Amino acid sequence: MLDLELTRRVRGGDRSAVETFLQRLRIIPRVLNRRNDRLGGPCTPSELDDLSQEVFTRIWSRLGDYRGEAALETWVYRFCCWTLLDYLRGRKSESVAGEWIEELPDRGSERELGAALDDLHLLAAVAELPAEESEVISLKQLEGCSFEEVGRRLSISPNTAKTRYYRAIERLRRVLGPSFGESSQ
């Protein structure tokens, strides 16, 4: 069953579709765990459990926005990053991130942590872009599609896909601000 059809049936209350959908959402706690590990473990297991439920709440409330262009897992993945970052921001994540960096033994680990934070910021920012732009960036960069493939999946020409993509990149740059990426330099 195609992912879009699956989400439509879930919204229609089809029990077997709901069960399939839930099995696909097993990745939520796994992604949160991995992301948390890569960030040096700022969240406790119980906080990660709460975050899993929060990710699900967000996904459920936005299920109608899913248009099926990106794989369901890619879409869910962005919600995981977005929710984790929101939570860390709420805990004054920047200063906490600074503390982790000081505790890390060598520059290699510091760079790794910086890259993990950059990824989190990037994926959260992509999730918050308007749907049309978020989709084109996800397909091009997160799923590794060519412009021809992006155009085919969005039913637009490759040139329109390219224009939309660069517009999205410009917006993303503005959203992230000029200091983005300095932690991983």
Next chain:
Amino acid sequence: MSPRPLNPRGEDPLRELEEKLAACGERTREELSEVELQRGDAHEEEVLAGFRRQIARAQTRERRRSWLRGTLAAAALVVAVLGLVLSTDAHRVTSPAQTLGPAPQGGERVVPEYDEFTWEDELAPASWYRLEFFDATAPEGSPPLAVIEDWERSSWRVDAASAARWPDAVVLRVTEVDPSGIEEVVLERRYSRSH
């Protein structure tokens, strides 16, 4: 067209962002394929059970909203018919209290002894509730006799020792607790002990 401004490191910021996105995408794809292959465990089942509860609550809320819409439509119809009857003077109601008097939500039950409190079919299944028992004769704002948090079944049994200490009339208040923190009183019923 003028060239794009470079950052202090002499790099094109958009090109740099694209490179970061590409690297992030590669890591994401790698991570996703790893987590998809990961074996599930008991803890994951608990997380999924939480998702199922959220779905059940959302469906309950939707059913309640539908029920409320239906009830409001029926009430509007009743009011319209009543208005028509009154305007034609066919059946004059002499005392408004006879037809519009307040009734306690959930009504009243007379029981020989406090034992098992049930409210099956009155509330939607698969929701989470807080049960509170109050002394029916105590003033408003008095603390409850008992509080049961996170209850999901449609009945609750009081132990005999506690029941013996309770007054002859109690009020059971059932509050649905939404995971987002929204609470709603869904049942308030008076129980009187007949002995």
